[in-house]
Amino acid sequence: MWQIMKRRMSPLAVTGATIFMIIQVIANLSLPRYTADIVNKGIANGDIGLIQHYGMIMLGISLIGILAAAGNVFLASRVSQGLGRDLRNDIFTKVVNYSNDEFDEVGTSSLITRTTNDVLQIQNVVMMMLRMMIMAPITLIGASFLAYQRDHQLTTIFLYVIPIMFIVIGGLMFFAVPLFKKMQKLTDALNLVFREGLTGVRVIRAFRRDKFELNRFDTANANYTNNALRVYSIVAGMIPLMTLIMSGTNVGITWMGANLIANQTTQTGNMIAFMTYAMQILFSFMMLSMVFVFVPRAQAAAVRINEVLNLETKITDPAKPLPLTAEHISLKFDHVNYRYRSAEKLALTDINVDMQAGQTLAIIGGTGSGKSTLINLIPRLYDVESGAVEVNGLDVRQVSTAALRDQISLVPQKALLFKGNLRDNMKYGNENASDDDIWRALEIAQAADFIKADQGLDTVVEQGGNNFSGGQKQRLAIARALVKDAAIYVFDDSFSALDFKTDAKLRQNLKEDPKMKEKIVVIVGQRVSTVASADEILVLDNGNMAGYGSHEQLMQDSPVYQDIVASQIRKAGTENG
Missing domain, CATH: 1.20.1560.10 (ABC transporter type 1, transmembrane domain)
Incomplete structure (x- = not known):
């Protein structure tokens, strides 16, 4: 004491x-x-x-x-x-x-x-x-x-x-x-x-x-x-x-x-x-x-x-951090292995991915396959056991966490909004954002219509965003991430509450937006329709790479991906029947 x-x-x-x-x-x-x-x-x-x-x-x-x-x-x-x-x-x-x-x-x-x-x-x-x-x-x-x-x-x-x-x-x-x-x-x-x-x-x-x-x-x-x-x-x-x-x-x-x-x-x-x-x-x-x-x-x-x-945190800044810039945007997982604290088995084993500016990486796999764990390694919410995660050409452990997270905009699985008004929520990652920047992000995220129907950017947000539906909260969380000027945008199963039409329109807007064409987009999804149009798709199965490539390549080479596609087709057929 x-x-x-x-x-x-x-x-x-x-x-x-x-x-x-x-x-x-x-x-x-x-x-x-x-x-x-x-x-x-x-x-x-x-x-x-x-x-x-x-x-x-x-x-x-x-x-x-x-x-x-x-x-x-x-x-x-x-x-x-x-x-x-x-x-x-x-x-x-x-x-x-x-x-x-x-x-x-x-x-x-x-x-x-x-x-x-x-x-x-x-x-x-x-x-x-x-x-x-x-x-x-x-x-x-x-x-x-x-x-x-x-x-x-x-x-x-x-x-x-x-x-x-x-x-x-x-x-x-x-x-x-x-x-x-x-x-x-x-x-x-x-x-x-x-x-x-x-x-x-x-x-x-x-x-x-x-x-x-x-x-x-x-x-x-x-x-x-x-x-x-x-x-x-x-x-x-x-x-x-x-x-x-x-x-x-x-x-x-x-x-x-x-x-x-x-x-x-x-x-x-x-x-x-x-x-x-x-x-x-x-x-x-x-x-x-x-x-x-x-x-x-x-x-x-x-x-x-x-x-x-x-309690000493595992995530510490290096004594002499290297400067991280967005001149050459890239994301690389180099033989990444990760194990949860006190766990006997690896949660991720030998993951290898290499993405450049303008590309979209989609990650798909069964529940517990390690999708969220993998993307949490990018902003150093966890640290790899071996291998390296590289952002813009530098190992994330060689730069300060503040500089690293400035280059990453993350939408977590659970859409969380803060009590206040919509403008303050949208500026959470970019205090200098203008109203035009916010409306652009809302348009991309398919959230502008219901916000205009309310009180615009002065719309009141209750604690946790409880005055919005699940799909509305997801779209607002996506818009908040887009307001931030980052090099890498990560969406952790952020389209799960969206209907197929809204999901497709949102992904199309992301692909067509001029600013987003210069960035790297990482999408974690459960639906094949969400990930099929990505440049590269990473298929995870119990923490292992079960496939990596385009939709067409995986349909030929990855049995796990084929099973996911087949199961969703059967499910869609059953629902239509």
Whole structure:
């Protein structure tokens, strides 16, 4: 946890908060002394002037204590909230640069929990540390010294009280700390089920699995709730137990003090001051115990955050990246092999492709054949195990990822739009795009008609693009990719929701557009009609090349491609029949 805090907290603000807290503690410790003097000297002698004099001094000290407390809270809040802000920013920056392998390893729901709940635990503990952890030990030491100075005979009461407090606090921590650590994992599990339930609500309804998912959520929710009830019941039990100990201490001090006063070995004011110091000592123990209960949970959160921050991504920029330009556009897979992290079998084996500007590469194959995996190697979302992926004549590992991805425009399988308006979505890959550029892309993508029928480029886009149909979202995602001025355009099964007429028209527009004639287009498709007109077709079968060439060549040389064509012809015939 210290590793997280030391680089993200202002030393000046922490020092200021500490100084203000020391002033507050000194003010608090000074008041009982004046209370004793008022009783011993003012009330006992009937000296009203002395009482008023000491009363004004106490008011001044109280005012100083209040101002110091306000300063401490202000600075402690700035430090803790600033720490949370910087920590969330660092986590997000780190996660944005993750490769797909790291995303798969940590998990989206866990990343959300670590960015929100775990950071909040550390913020709360930092606030407690700058308040309680500074106040408690200073108050404990100061109050103990002043109490002994007032009446050392009464201090014997602590020989009985403090061991009892240690036993009570130690017992509570023994049971509470493991439960606090467990809460973070249960929060992960709850977020996972909740997120899957929200994102998969249509699938759940389609398969009528509402009760199953409700039971699944109820189980995760009940596990979290039961754990929280246990741990907070234990923590809540601390307050009545401490109150009982404090009340017993007051009774003991009163009983011992009364005997000492009767024997004229102490004064009434001293006993009153001693009782105040005793309460401060016991409250200090209670504050320390609260800190030590919550610190382990924050420590567990810090470990989880450090796992995210310290996770080394496979995708790193070279020390001296080579400049990547679009002067000679090309795409080459040179004996590419790829294996998923911890997998025994290669996902892609010995893939060889060579494409030049103006050509279209289509990739087809069965489900799980490695189509999406292959195209994810182009923008370095994954890195090859052996071989090389070359863009514009350079190995993608020899250039910076920023420069590489500037040359690539990718449409992923799932069409995702961002909340806002259509113009902002279209400019996502090219901030300098004009309205004419956007309309050109919309025309090519067969999306201009329904956008004109709405509010044009000011059309509102709901979260995830939920106010558009699946086919409309795909066309808008394609248009967004076309707005970007790139060397290589990759469409990962991006025509799947389009009807045959729209699909054919869109591909024709891509081929006839003057700008696109100078680029490389990569299309991943399931339908033969989508890929048949490509210059080169790569057929994948379980990660292996099962054919490479034009449609006509593959119809003669590739049994796998022939089977795909035959199966789609049979399917079309059955549907027509």
